[in-house]
Amino acid sequence: MINDLFITGHCHIRDNTVFLNGAVVHEQKGTDFPTFAKSVYQKFGIDYSKFFKMDNLSKLAFLAADLLLKGNNSKEERNIALVLSNRTSSLDTDRRHQESITNKDSYFPSPAVFVYTLPNICMGEISIRHQLHSENAFFIFEKFNAEYLHTYAESLILDKKAEQVLCGWIDVDNEKYEAFLYVVGKSGTFTHSIAQITRLYQNK
Amino acid sequence: MGAGVAITGMGIISAIGDNVSENYKSLISGKIGIGKITQIDTVHKDEIMVGEIKDVNPSLEKRLKFHENQNSRTVLIGCIAAQEAVEQAGISDINDVRTGFISGTTVGGMDKSEQYFYDYFDRPDVRQHITGLHAGDSTKKIANHIGLKESFVTTISTACSSAANAIMLGARMIKSGQLDRVIVGGTDSLSKFTINGFKTLMILSDTYNTPFDDERKGLNLGEAAAYLVLESDAIVDKENKNVLGYLKGYGNANDAYHQTASSDHGDGAVLAMQKALEVAEMDPSEIDYVNAHGTATPNNDLSEGRALIRLFDGKVPEFSSTKAFTGHTLAAAGGVEAVYSILALQNDVIFPNLNYKTQMKEFDLSPVTEVKKKPLTTVLSNSFGFGGNCSTLIFSKAK
8 A cells, every 4th residue: 555655756956956856957056046046937937927026935845846746737626735844944034024123223024025934835835826725734854854754645645635745845044945845646656665755855 | 424523611701701601691782892902002003993801911810810920811811711611511630531732823922022022131020921922832831721731732823713723633633532632722812913914914994893794894803712622422421421512524725825815716715614514424505504704804705705605506504703793813713703603503593793784796695683593503613814724613513
C-alpha cells in the first residue's frame, strides 16, 4: 500500500538557479532575489499580475509550485493538498513590517506588507492560483524534515483527504533563500520514501 | 445518520450576558450588547460601535479570585466561560478521564501588550504581560484554571473560524478515541490591534450592524468567550450524563480566493457546508435553522447568502445572524454561536436577525427578524475566517 506512492516531480530554486526534476532549466547569476524571481516569471511565460504584489516568500513558493503544477492545468477540480515547511517562518517580511512602524515620526505600516506576515500566506497564493480548495498545513522546523513531511503526505493520501500532495521546504531570510518542492502522487519515477526525499533534497 | 458527539456542558460570557442563561434571556428579549466603547481608550471611539463585556478587568479578577493585572482580558473571560461549561457538565474531577482543552483565539494577550509596550523597560511590575502575549499562553492559563493536569491542550488561530475549528478538532479526537472528554471553544477580548486592523480594512460600521440588509455598512467588533464540553458515549452512558445536544457534523474548506475577502459565490462556504452534511450523513433538507456567520460586511453576507442558495438549491431554511446582538467576536464567534445553536434546539426557538429592514438586491433571501417558536431538530452554524478558512458545524437535539 505504502509503496504505491511516488514522487511525481520535484523543483529546486536556489543560488539564482532553477532545477526541475534535477535538470537546470533557468539561471541568472549576480542579481538580487526580486530581480531573479522576475526573470523566472518571464522565462516561463507566466501571466499573473498578482505575482508582483507578493512578498519574497510567496514569490518563491509561487514559482516553484507553478513549475510543478502547470503540467496539469485542466479546468477540473484537483484535490492537491499543500504541506510546506521552513525555518524562518515569515521573518523576512516581519522585519519589513517592523521597519515601517519602528520610527514613531515616520510611521507607515502598509496592509499590503502586513498581510504577508504569516508563512502560510504563500500557500494561500498557490491555492488561489491553482484553485485548490484542499487541505493545507505549514510547519516550522529547525531544518528540512523529510520524515515529518513523508508521514503527513502519506496520511493525507491514504485517508483520502487528497489525491496528491505538494510538499516541501520554502525559506527566505534576508538574502538567503531556498525552495525545494515536490509532488507526491500515485505515479512517478521515484518511490515516496524518507530516503528518496532526503536524497533528492541533498542532490542540489 | 452519524452518531454525533454528545455535548454535556456549555459556558459563555459576551456583551449580552455573563453566563448561558443571561445570554438566552437577551436573545429572546431583543436586548442587544452594542454600544460606544468604554474600556479601551482609542482615537476611533466616536466612529465605532462595539460589543463590550460589561465587567471591567478588576471585577472579572474579583469573580475569579485572581491577583490584579496578572492576566490578559482574553484569559479572564476565557476562564469564566470554561468554568461555567465544566460546572454545567457536572464534572467533579476533571482529570478522572483523558480530558483535553482546545481553545481558539486571535488576539491572545494583545490587549496588555499594546497597553504596556512602551513601559516594559521601566516597569518590572508589568513584564508578566510579555510572555502573556502569544495565543498559546491564554490557553495554558485557562487549562490551569479548570484544573487540567498533563492533558492534551492546544490553541487554534484561524481568524474568525478558530472556535469552530477547535470544536471540530475536539469532536474528531473524541470520535477517534484519543480523548474521553474535551472542552472546546474560543476567547477573544477587544483590543486596539483588532479595532485598528479592521478599521484599515474599512469594514467597521459606525452604527448598529445590520446583517443581510441591503444597506449594511460593516461589522461591529465584539468580545466574548464560549466553550462546550464534549464527552464520549462511554462516559455519557456510564455516568448517565444529561446531554444538551449533539454535534453531528463538521466541515472545513479553503475558499482559495483572496487573503482577506470571501469569494463572490461562496465556494469555500459551500464546500464546508457540504462536508459537514457528509459527516452528519444528512441531506440539506434536514436542516431546520441556519445560524449564519452574517457579519454584516458587504462581502460576507453576499458570499454567504449565495452559498446558502447554492447549497439548499434555492430552498434556504429559516436563518438569522446573531451578530447584531453580540458584535463579531472573532475567534470566539464559532463558540458563541455553538452555544446559541444549542439554546435554539433546547428551547425550540429561532433567534432574530435584528436591525434588518431592506432585502439585498442580489437575491431573494430574508432572515428571521422576530423571535420565532418552532420545533427544531437540526441547526447548522457557519463561521468563516480571513484567508478563506470556512467552517460549518451541525448540531442536533438531545434524544
